[in-house]
Amino acid sequence: MALVDSKEVFDAVVVGAGAGGGTAARVLTDHGMKVMLLEAGGPLVPSEEFKEHKTYADYDHRGTENGKLYFGDGKPFGFMSTTSGGWELDGEPYTTAEGTDFRWFRSRIVGGRTNHYGRMSFRFSDLDMRARDIDGLGVNWPMSYDELAVYYDKAERFIGVTGTKHGIPSAPDGIFQDAPQPKVHELLAQKAGKKLGIPFIANRRAIVTNGVKDRIPCHYCGQCGRGCQTASAYAASQVDVFPAVEKGLKLTTDAMVREVTVDSSGKPDGVIYVNRKTRLEHRIRAKAVFLAASSCESARILLNSKSKHHPNGLGNGSGQVGRNLMDTVGFGLSGYVPALEGMPKYNTDGFGGAHLYAPWWGYKDHEKLGFPRGYHIEFGGGFGMPRPGSYHGTARRMGYGKKIKEEVRARYGANVGFAGRGEMIPNDMSYCEIDPDVVDKWGIPVLKFHFQWTDYEWKQARHMEKSFAEIIDAMGGKVLGLKNADREADGISVPGSIIHEVGGASMGHTAETSVLNKYCQSWEAKNLFVVDGAALPSNPDKNPTLTINALSWRASDYLVEEAKKGNV
Numbered sequence: 001m002a003l004v005d006s007k008e009v010f011d012a013v014v015v016g017a018g019a020g021g022g023t024a025a026r027v028l029t030d031h032g033m034k035v036m037l038l039e040a041g042g043p044l045v046p047s048e049e050f051k052e053h054k055t056y057a058d059y060d061h062r063g064t065e066n067g068k069l070y071f072g073d074g075k076p077f078g079f080m081s082t083t084s085g086g087w088e089l090d091g092e093p094y095t096t097a098e099g100t101d102f103r104w105f106r107s108r109i110v111g112g113r114t115n116h117y118g119r120m121s122f123r124f125s126d127l128d129m130r131a132r133d134i135d136g137l138g139v140n141w142p143m144s145y146d147e148l149a150v151y152y153d154k155a156e157r158f159i160g161v162t163g164t165k166h167g168i169p170s171a172p173d174g175i176f177q178d179a180p181q182p183k184v185h186e187l188l189a190q191k192a193g194k195k196l197g198i199p200f201i202a203n204r205r206a207i208v209t210n211g212v213k214d215r216i217p218c219h220y221c222g223q224c225g226r227g228c229q230t231a232s233a234y235a236a237s238q239v240d241v242f243p244a245v246e247k248g249l250k251l252t253t254d255a256m257v258r259e260v261t262v263d264s265s266g267k268p269d270g271v272i273y274v275n276r277k278t279r280l281e282h283r284i285r286a287k288a289v290f291l292a293a294s295s296c297e298s299a300r301i302l303l304n305s306k307s308k309h310h311p312n313g314l315g316n317g318s319g320q321v322g323r324n325l326m327d328t329v330g331f332g333l334s335g336y337v338p339a340l341e342g343m344p345k346y347n348t349d350g351f352g353g354a355h356l357y358a359p360w361w362g363y364k365d366h367e368k369l370g371f372p373r374g375y376h377i378e379f380g381g382g383f384g385m386p387r388p389g390s391y392h393g394t395a396r397r398m399g400y401g402k403k404i405k406e407e408v409r410a411r412y413g414a415n416v417g418f419a420g421r422g423e424m425i426p427n428d429m430s431y432c433e434i435d436p437d438v439v440d441k442w443g444i445p446v447l448k449f450h451f452q453w454t455d456y457e458w459k460q461a462r463h464m465e466k467s468f469a470e471i472i473d474a475m476g477g478k479v480l481g482l483k484n485a486d487r488e489a490d491g492i493s494v495p496g497s498i499i500h501e502v503g504g505a506s507m508g509h510t511a512e513t514s515v516l517n518k519y520c521q522s523w524e525a526k527n528l529f530v531v532d533g534a535a536l537p538s539n540p541d542k543n544p545t546l547t548i549n550a551l552s553w554r555a556s557d558y559l560v561e562e563a564k565k566g567n568v
């Protein structure tokens with residue numbers, strides 16, 4: 001196929017415009033570098049796409065997408081949610097090994113999954129980063145908490161993260177925006193938690209409440225999952241990419257990167273991408289390559305970048321590319337709390353999702369508990385906007401008329417749901433590799449997934465189940481059942497379904513045992529960096545995105561310093 005060769009040489013090419021790529025593209029551009037950002041998805045226009053101020057009545061189909069909602073063809077998080085990708089992408093399959101049930105949520109849009117992620121933003125702790133010293137499992141991080149904390153500070157100041165300070169060793173404090181008041185059901189959970197020794201504290205969300213440069217404070221419309229036109233909620237598109245484009249960043253959309261190219265000495269010198277509209281192949285030349293296409297996709301690009309110098313794929317001399325694949329352990333229970341029945345409908349407005357969460361409280365008790373790593377609790381409830389299909393169960397039971405209206409009004413706000421998000425220990429059965437038999441519609445070989453939970457994760461999930469039942473009981477409620485029956489039916493989340501997949505090109509202490517050094521830099525090519533979740537050597541219970549932002553910022557600063565010294 002003919003190759004369109006740009007000839008222009010960029011200081012850096014960044015692949016993927018999500019959390020990791022958006023951060024790198026912005027930081028490198030701010031340093032005065034000439035940067036090309038390649039994004040597989042299309043452009044994003046928030047004023048057209050984001051629906052946070054719409055009601056269902058604004059649409060003829062009332063948000064059912066003309067039946068798609070009920071037949072499973074609609075957007076994965078509902079019609080109103082902003083586009084961030086899906087579980088299945090037309091013509092872009094992945095495969096799973098026999099016995100593996102793995103779900104891979106992928107984005108194809110500027111901003112990636114950050115346009116609509118939950119914005120839970122928790123620092124990894126010193127305990128997380130040197131956990132092997134404590135229990136002998138997994139690996140320690142190649143850097144200390146203090147080294148990373150410098151970049152957590154930068155990321156939190158820039159992104160804006162709410163919270164309050166508590167000095168809890170498993171949940172380090174950060175640079176916080178003001179936290180909003182708890183919602184009514186959250187106060188009840190907090191009271192129940194006190195009886196059980198479970199601390200419910202202000203949630204840490206990537207939302208500005210005091211304002212930061214060029215972004216106004218949240219106005220509490222409560223619909224962050226639909227996108228946020230004021231960018232009060234962080235999205236890499238609005239907060240990193242668009243401002244950087246104004247400063248000279250070159251952004252190319254619909255650019256599906258296939259491989260990293262190397263020169264005659266084996267040194268990376270750019271990438272090849274397929275234009276998704278014209279199907280033409282293009283070559284971009286650059287002095288440094290930053291991969292940030294999301295954890296597994298970056299591993300895929302490395303594995304597909306074979307050459308005589310790198311017969312097993314680029315940066316894969318250790319054979320570790322694709323290995324160390326982890327997701328978050330998930331389990332949820334819902335409950336019904338009569339004490340919340342018929343509550344006056346006080347204003348429980350706020351930002352979308354919970355104002356409180358519970359950090360892991362059992363970090364001193366792992367030997368006694370019988371599982372090695374912890375989890376935090378996220379939870380929901382309150383007077384959220386009913387969605388199409390809400391209360392269909394009640395309608396089925398009670399039909400129509402006055403009685404059902406009374407029942408719905410009384411029960412509105414009395415349901416709660418608790419979800420555990422826990423750490424998985426990496427294992428040899430969980431990895432991705434290139435499937436030798438399948439290519440996508442661009443002709444690019446696809447990934448095949450292998451994944452197994454072990455006893456460590458199952459035991460942790462049983463502890464979640466017990467804790468949530470106790471909390472619901474202490475709230476005076478009764479357990480209704482699984483919170484997300486489809487993905488937790490076996491008593492633990494389907495691997496990948498929590499959408500915190502990380503690993504695949506991990507940082508480590510040596511070139512023999514890992515893919516990257518502590519600056520997310522390839523051991524084998526000094527001008528190659530992987531700055532998405534692939535770089536994480538472990539997956540603590542904390543949701544990964546804030547750490548991806550921090551690591552990507554750190555790697556970008558490092559490249560600039562090294563380039564000045566002539567080391568790259």
Ligand SMILES: Cc1cc2nc3c(=O)[nH]c(=O)nc-3n(C[C@H](O)[C@H](O)[C@H](O)COP(=O)(O)OP(=O)(O)OC[C@H]3O[C@@H](n4cnc5c(N)ncnc54)[C@H](O)[C@@H]3O)c2cc1C
Pocket residue numbers: 015016017018019020021038039040041077084105106107108109110111112113114116117118119120121255256257258292293294295297499500532533543544545546548
């Ligand atoms: C509904 C939902 C809720 C979530 N909630 C949270 C949360 O509360 N807290 C949290 O920390 N995390 C959360 N996450 C996870 C979070 O979104 C990811 O951790 C984060 O976006 C990862 O950043 P990334 O840069 O690695 O990948 P992404 O944000 O997915 O960005 C990758 C980008 O690369 C592009 N790309 C892919 N392949 C190629 C290619 N071959 N060539 C060029 N471009 C390519 C994609 O189109 C995409 O734009 C959530 C995710 C979802 C979907």
Ligand code: SF4
Pocket residue numbers: 052207217218219220221222223224225227228229230231232233350351352
């Ligand atoms: S609640 Fe706040 S952060 Fe969320 S969409 Fe509304 S204004 Fe934006």
